Amino acid sequence: xxxxxxxxxxxxxxxxxxxxxxxxxxxxxxxxxxxxxxxxxxxxxxxxxxxxxxxxxxxxxxxxxxxxxxxxxxxxxxxxxxxxxxxxxxxxxxxxxxxxxxxxxxxxxxxxxxxxxxxxxxxxxxxxxxxxxxxxxxxxxxxxxxxxxxxxxxxxxxxxxxxxxxxxxxxxxxxxxxxxxxxxxxxxxxxxxxxxxxxxxxxxxxxxxxxxxxxxxxxxxxxxxxxxxxxxxxxxxxxxxxxxxxxxxxxxxxxxxxxxxxxxxxxxxxxxxxxxxxxxxxxxxxxxxxxxxxxxxxxxxxxxxxxxxxxxxxxxxxxxxxxxxxxxxxxxxxxxxxxxxxxxxxxxxxxxxxxxxxxxxxxxx
Numbered sequence: 623x624x625x626x627x628x629x630x631x632x633x634x635x636x637x638x639x640x641x642x643x644x645x646x647x648x649x650x651x652x653x654x655x656x657x658x659x660x661x662x663x664x665x666x667x668x669x670x671x672x673x674x675x676x677x678x679x680x681x682x683x684x685x686x687x688x689x690x691x692x693x694x695x696x697x698x699x700x701x702x703x704x705x706x707x708x709x710x711x712x713x714x715x716x717x718x719x720x721x722x723x724x725x726x727x728x729x730x731x732x733x734x735x736x737x738x739x740x741x742x743x744x745x746x747x748x749x750x751x752x753x754x755x756x757x758x759x760x761x762x763x764x765x766x767x768x769x770x771x772x773x774x775x776x777x778x779x780x781x782x783x784x785x786x787x788x789x790x791x792x793x794x795x796x797x798x799x800x801x802x803x804x805x806x807x808x809x810x811x812x813x814x815x816x817x818x819x820x821x822x823x824x825x826x827x828x829x830x831x832x833x834x835x836x837x838x839x840x841x842x843x844x845x846x847x848x849x850x851x852x853x854x855x856x857x858x859x860x861x862x863x864x865x866x867x868x869x870x871x872x873x874x875x876x877x878x879x880x881x882x883x884x885x886x887x888x889x890x891x892x893x894x895x896x897x898x899x900x901x902x903x904x905x906x907x908x909x910x911x912x913x914x915x916x917x918x919x920x921x922x923x924x925x926x927x928x929x930x931x932x933x934x935x936x937x938x939x940x941x942x943x944x945x946x947x948x949x950x951x952x953x954x955x956x957x958x959x960x961x962x963x964x965x966x967x968x969x970x971x972x973x974x975x976x977x978x979x980x981x982x983x984x985x986x987x
Contacts, residue, residue: 661721662687662778663761665694665751669727669744673704675766675918678934680709682770684716685933685942686976689775693722694755696747713938725754732851740854740864748820749865752830753847759828765821767918769911769929771973776909777887780824784881789829791881792818792869793888797899809860810867811838811874818873818880820866821912822888836875886972888912891923894962907971925962925969928953942977 664683668676676695683691695705702724709722727744729737730753737746748763755761760781762774780791795817796802804817812818834843839852853868861867873880884902885893890912893900903909917923918930932950940946950970957963 661690661692662774663692663694663755663758664774665696665748665755665761665763666766667696667727667744667747668701668705668766669698669742672766673701673708674934677705677708678930679764679766679768679770680720681712681936681938682933683774684712684719685936686770686980687719687773687775689778691720691774693720694751694758694761695722695724696727696744697724698727698744716938728754730754731847732854736854742864746865748823749850749868750847752825752827755827756831759826761825761827763820763823763825764910765912765914767913767916768822769913769933770909771907771911771929771969772909772976777822777824777883780881780883781826784826787878788881789826789833789879790873791824791883792820793822793883793885795819796892797885797901801896804870807862808867808870810857810871812867812870813873813877813880814882817870818866818882819888819890819912820869821890821914822910823869824881824883833879835872835879837872838875886910890914891917891926891962894925894965894968895923895960897961898965898968900968903968904965907967907973907975908969909972911969923962924957924960925954925966928957929969942981947974947977 664680666676666679676697680693697705705724709717727738727747728734728750729746730750738744740746745765751761751763760778762777784791794814795804797816799805799815802816804812805815808817830846834845835849837844837849837853839849839856844852849872850868853871857868857871885900886902886906886909888910889900889903889908891914893903898904911926911929913923913926913930915922917926919927921927928950932946932953935949936942936946947970950973951966954963954966954969957966
């Protein structure tokens, strides 16, 4: 009996060693969910021509973050091999900082084609993240046109600031109610005085899955999944911004569930194109840049485009100051004719602070 036990122990030891040695290099997918203490979960939905944008967003996340990242990429089937190919081309010094899974676009309730056409292709997928990612406790969702200018670790810490009823965090849609879109044009309920923007959304998925949400359809509460399709059916003729409008309606009826973080965590052209109106960014710098309305790809907001292009073109293993920060400063000199370009310190403050942590204080040029 003792002999058999020894043989079994030896067998399992060599099996363990074999798996360690012969696991595929660069393999990123794991069936076991990492501890939330080890991994920060980031989700994005990519359809159509959003491959490059998504990769640049993921690159910005990896460049500056300290803790390990778990990427949840929801993409059309045609994009999956492209994502895998591009991510495997990144140097090992960076691929060891994250793991990823790629998921098909799926909708658990209602008509899939309706959901796919809501506002932008596949954007409504974000509404189903609590249902699909059942083993994930907390998650940061971002649009593909987002860039991180400081570590994800910093926004992840906001989860600890949630009170006992809060289960999601978003930034206001606008800082000035009288010129905000929702306060002037919305034909449906929305959160607060200006509504919220869903391009950067921090979520405690465990709380979302266990909460009964107040609603305008029945007197009793509904779970998140039960609520989605009836809510869409009721308001589909009154919404303009698709799933973001549905989220605004949900948190209008459940305001105690939402934590509102300041505008520097979701900084958009609206915060500077009519004059600077994000006080948090003026004081602390932009933390997360959100280049909505396609501003990375046209010349309407060259400051936003400059940031996108510099991060896109940065060679992974180069010095951040020499190959990212200084080229960015140079590009910003060509944007001073715009209102956003007149406040370069707003865009540079956090990214400079982050780079000093990663690379140390730069040498004089």
